[in-house]
Amino acid sequence: MSVLEVRDLTVKFYTGEGVVTAVDGLNYSIDRGEKFGVVGESGAGKSVTALSLMRLIERPGYIESGQILFKGQDLLELSDAEMRRIRGNEIAMVFQDAQTALNPVYTVGEQISEALRHHLDYGEAEAKERTIELLDTVGIPAAESRYSDYPHEFSGGMQQRAIIAMALSCDPDLLICDEPTTALDVTIEAKILEEIEALADEFDTAIQLITHDLGVIAEVCDRVMVMYAGSPVETASAEELFYDPKHPYTVGLMSAIPRIGDRRESLQTIPGTMPDLVELPPGCSFHPRCPFAEEACTRRDPPLMDPETGADVSDDPGVERAAACLAHSGDLEQDLDYDVTVREPDGHTETTVTDGDGRV
Amino acid sequence: MGLQRFILKRLLLIPPILFGVSIVTFALVHLTPGDPVSQMVAMNPNVDAAQEAELRARYGLDDPLVVQYVDWMAGVLQGDFGEVYGSSQDAAGVLVARLPETIALGLFGWVFALVIAIPTGIYAAVKKDQLGDTVSRFLALSGISIPNFWLGLMLILLFPLTLGGWPVLPPRESLASPAMLWYLVLPGITVGTASAAAIMRVMRTSMAEELNKEYVTAARAKGLPERTIILKHVLRNSLISVVTLAATLTAGIVAGSVVVEVVFSWPGLGREFVDAIHGREINLIMAITLFIGLFIVIMNLVADVLYAMLDPRIRYD
Amino acid sequence: MTERTTERGRIQVTGFDPERVTERDPLSGWTEETGTETKSRWKRVFGRFVRNRTAMIGLVVVLFMSLLAILARPVEFFGFAVQPLSLAPYPPGDMLYADPTVDVSRNEAPSWAHPFGTDGSGRDIFSRVLYGGRYSISIGFVVVALAASFGMVYGSVSGYYGGWVDEIMMRVVDVVLAFPMLVLALVIVAMFGGGYWQLVAAFAVVGWASYARLIRGEVLTIKENEYVLAAKALGARDRSVILKHVTPNAVAPVIVLATLNIGTVVIGVAALGFLGLGMPPGSAEWGSMLEGGRDAIIPGPGGEIRWWITVFPGAAIFLFVMSMNMIGDGVNDALDAQETGAEMRGGQ
Numbered sequence A: 001m002s003v004l005e006v007r008d009l010t011v012k013f014y015t016g017e018g019v020v021t022a023v024d025g026l027n028y029s030i031d032r033g034e035k036f037g038v039v040g041e042s043g044a045g046k047s048v049t050a051l052s053l054m055r056l057i058e059r060p061g062y063i064e065s066g067q068i069l070f071k072g073q074d075l076l077e078l079s080d081a082e083m084r085r086i087r088g089n090e091i092a093m094v095f096q097d098a099q100t101a102l103n104p105v106y107t108v109g110e111q112i113s114e115a116l117r118h119h120l121d122y123g124e125a126e127a128k129e130r131t132i133e134l135l136d137t138v139g140i141p142a143a144e145s146r147y148s149d150y151p152h153e154f155s156g157g158m159q160q161r162a163i164i165a166m167a168l169s170c171d172p173d174l175l176i177c178d179e180p181t182t183a184l185d186v187t188i189e190a191k192i193l194e195e196i197e198a199l200a201d202e203f204d205t206a207i208q209l210i211t212h213d214l215g216v217i218a219e220v221c222d223r224v225m226v227m228y229a230g231s232p233v234e235t236a237s238a239e240e241l242f243y244d245p246k247h248p249y250t251v252g253l254m255s256a257i258p259r260i261g262d263r264r265e266s267l268q269t270i271p272g273t274m275p276d277l278v279e280l281p282p283g284c285s286f287h288p289r290c291p292f293a294e295e296a297c298t299r300r301d302p303p304l305m306d307p308e309t310g311a312d313v314s315d316d317p318g319v320e321r322a323a324a325c326l327a328h329s330g331d332l333e334q335d336l337d338y339d340v341t342v343r344e345p346d347g348h349t350e351t352t353v354t355d356g357d358g359r360v
Numbered sequence B: 001m002g003l004q005r006f007i008l009k010r011l012l013l014i015p016p017i018l019f020g021v022s023i024v025t026f027a028l029v030h031l032t033p034g035d036p037v038s039q040m041v042a043m044n045p046n047v048d049a050a051q052e053a054e055l056r057a058r059y060g061l062d063d064p065l066v067v068q069y070v071d072w073m074a075g076v077l078q079g080d081f082g083e084v085y086g087s088s089q090d091a092a093g094v095l096v097a098r099l100p101e102t103i104a105l106g107l108f109g110w111v112f113a114l115v116i117a118i119p120t121g122i123y124a125a126v127k128k129d130q131l132g133d134t135v136s137r138f139l140a141l142s143g144i145s146i147p148n149f150w151l152g153l154m155l156i157l158l159f160p161l162t163l164g165g166w167p168v169l170p171p172r173e174s175l176a177s178p179a180m181l182w183y184l185v186l187p188g189i190t191v192g193t194a195s196a197a198a199i200m201r202v203m204r205t206s207m208a209e210e211l212n213k214e215y216v217t218a219a220r221a222k223g224l225p226e227r228t229i230i231l232k233h234v235l236r237n238s239l240i241s242v243v244t245l246a247a248t249l250t251a252g253i254v255a256g257s258v259v260v261e262v263v264f265s266w267p268g269l270g271r272e273f274v275d276a277i278h279g280r281e282i283n284l285i286m287a288i289t290l291f292i293g294l295f296i297v298i299m300n301l302v303a304d305v306l307y308a309m310l311d312p313r314i315r316y317d
Numbered sequence C: 001m002t003e004r005t006t007e008r009g010r011i012q013v014t015g016f017d018p019e020r021v022t023e024r025d026p027l028s029g030w031t032e033e034t035g036t037e038t039k040s041r042w043k044r045v046f047g048r049f050v051r052n053r054t055a056m057i058g059l060v061v062v063l064f065m066s067l068l069a070i071l072a073r074p075v076e077f078f079g080f081a082v083q084p085l086s087l088a089p090y091p092p093g094d095m096l097y098a099d100p101t102v103d104v105s106r107n108e109a110p111s112w113a114h115p116f117g118t119d120g121s122g123r124d125i126f127s128r129v130l131y132g133g134r135y136s137i138s139i140g141f142v143v144v145a146l147a148a149s150f151g152m153v154y155g156s157v158s159g160y161y162g163g164w165v166d167e168i169m170m171r172v173v174d175v176v177l178a179f180p181m182l183v184l185a186l187v188i189v190a191m192f193g194g195g196y197w198q199l200v201a202a203f204a205v206v207g208w209a210s211y212a213r214l215i216r217g218e219v220l221t222i223k224e225n226e227y228v229l230a231a232k233a234l235g236a237r238d239r240s241v242i243l244k245h246v247t248p249n250a251v252a253p254v255i256v257l258a259t260l261n262i263g264t265v266v267i268g269v270a271a272l273g274f275l276g277l278g279m280p281p282g283s284a285e286w287g288s289m290l291e292g293g294r295d296a297i298i299p300g301p302g303g304e305i306r307w308w309i310t311v312f313p314g315a316a317i318f319l320f321v322m323s324m325n326m327i328g329d330g331v332n333d334a335l336d337a338q339e340t341g342a343e344m345r346g347g348q
């Protein structure tokens, strides 16, 4: 059963430069205990999606339409007070930059136990005890004495651990991690990811992991949604996504960064940049950057389709496998002629070659 | 370094500044053409040259400036600011007698400013760019733009005379009597308005800035009620910028009270100061100037300490 | 066409060829918007300022009041009329009740002939308010120009040399800032006497210190900046580096401080006038006019309150300072939004 089901979510920002459609008709679902990845370049709408789930979009942004079903209940219909009972309690969030996500003038311990006191009605002493336990769980040494440290007395990695402890404090059913490791260096990144994974397993928490690093996805996730310009362009299991990508944008991302931590030149191999979300290119919004684009791509905006049958599956949040490329509806004259090769670790190349049409 | 050592270090910085303050005060008063004796003489044609010289000698005005300064400072350090030429009192006595009146006025002004400004600033930041914000911003802009003496005159014009019954000129009653609170209202508001407006503006700006920070989103994501977020998380951070202004604002209130006391005939230090200037009572002028300098230097220290207490990030160095 | 492969880790993707995109003609008319990026920083700041309605109103009022002050009476230069117009109906100093050609007495309430009424000496308040702007407004601008120039030089020197020079120079600033501007100006004017240039001197002598502190801070930040260190490592001389980098960075806060400062000085000048210590008694300076009219708020013979004597000159100060502050706020917003805008637009 899915813990979260997002239906037709649209979020717009009314800015001086025009209306930014940051998220456009998004559908997806996350199962209980599942690790769901969201990947895409900067500006794809990943953070806006995450904040929408918490109903934390602020002026000039508005959730225009859609449903966010959390355990069967539409969060968009809850009152503010009901929503606050869910935030931090049943859905929690880990922020990209722990340093800015912690309030500089209160101790780390206070900021964690505050949530415990608020949601679980813990007393002062009880909350403190639990907080120290949590700090210990996320791997902060000498947790007891660190309780009353201020954020600036923590290292970057420790700050992020504290944020994770804070997010896990009330044992949420869904943990949203918005680029939890982007601000950290590589060695710490790997450790933190491992920890998030282990903790999620331990607490049986579903994770929505946002990143622009496919390597991170490969490491952690069960299922992946690739976002481009506010819309999903491909959904697949992590396995399938890497061995058999069905969308040119995914392929572009893959040719950029296939390994954890190597951020140099990342996103460089896809030519151009993500369009301004005020006015998208006509047809398939990826066409100005897509090597496989044809005339047809400028005219028709491909919906999410079943890559085998070409059937429109864009309204099905639970869809297993989908990609939004005209190649799958047979509207293109050429094939998507890319190849994926998997090398065995011993260096000898075993070629499992796949092309865009799924033929081996 | 702990807070105590930080305070100690700041205290050590005070003497050199006060030394400078005293030199400035002394120099301003003594480097001018015409000492008080020539003034007295100018007003009294019966004094001959010999008497004039005697007067000079009596007040030590013949000595080199350095000697005069040392003499004066030596006196000051013993609490002796010299005599007031035109009266039987000495300068220190006047200072002590007038100070409570000014403190009462300034304190009223400060409290008024804080009580008005903090809530309005919070309100404006939360309602940023909405009608309530626009209105309070306009009021604050007017508040920092209105000359306090004119505001005082206008209040006198409006309240006691047309609306009837509001006391304007303080009777010679003891400051301790509760009735004096009434008499404080109009001058207190006049003194406090500019500070209220300034604090409100700072409060609004820093609060709005803080509200955009990620720790606020994080606090919301924790499910805390908006009131807790604003009054606990955001307020403390924005107060830091108000505290950095505290000394400047106190200086403003001190300067304001000089003018406002004249408007309302309030018998405080400020009015005494203006009278002293008109009468060229140099000892009194120096005493009051020095006192104001000392007071503001101390307020700076207080602001520094408050700042250090509010912001744990400060490295006491 | 070269076959492009990317090979890092276990999975290798071939066939995603960016050159196909860069080398083909655009498929559609859609292009990325680039217009806003090319404008220079100052042009954008200026654009934002001009679009700020409040600031524009302030600017119009300030220009209008300055113009009125200039056109109020003829301006003569060595007996030669540079500005022959005369918007003010009467000379500001004329006691009209003594003039047989004018039918007016002292303390006359506003009327068509005398829109702001007359004061206790039978002078036309409307003419005096128009003319009075000459003192307040010009002193405000002159003082700020002097104080800002001196303060900027002082602060740069202090920050540039650092060490004990900086230490001593900054203690001097501390001392000056230990007094409220008005108190020090009061003492100076009291000792050196009133008058136009004495007022300018008094406020400039007090006002430079905040500019000095501001610029010094700016110089220190710049000195520690990596790119400056880099420029120095490449052999650039300190002074040229600082001039080149400090100027653009510090100009913004200085402009903001200066605009807001003009209002403060104008109020200060008026306050001295009100205390009877500014311009010679009887001058048409706004503050001095209030001092002359102070007792007018107490009911005169017959219980009449001569409100016009205090209301109009004070309102002129208020209006001018408010407009100046509106400009200052506008400048501040235009410059500030620059920073936050950059933040909002920035990468992640």
Ligand SMILES: Nc1ncnc2c1ncn2[C@@H]1O[C@H](COP(=O)(O)OP(=O)(O)OP(=O)(O)O)[C@@H](O)[C@H]1O
Pocket: A013, A015, A020, A022, A040, A041, A042, A043, A044, A045, A046, A047, A048, A049, A059, A060, A061, A212, A277, C347, C348
């Ligand atoms: N407060 C806001 N005001 C205006 N536009 C906004 C705002 N927040 C987000 N946007 C717009 O929404 C779009 C999506 O932003 P979002 O932060 O979700 O991107 P992202 O995928 O998280 O990128 P990143 O990897 O940089 O975090 C962007 O184009 C951005 O300009």
Ligand code: SF4
Pocket: A247, A248, A249, A284, A285, A286, A287, A288, A290, A291, A292, A293, A294, A297, A302, A324, A325, A326, A327
């Ligand atoms: S629809 Fe066309 S432009 Fe879009 S991804 Fe597919 S091939 Fe590329």
Ligand SMILES: [Mg+2]
Pocket: A046, A047, A048, A178, C348
């Ligand atoms: Mg993001």
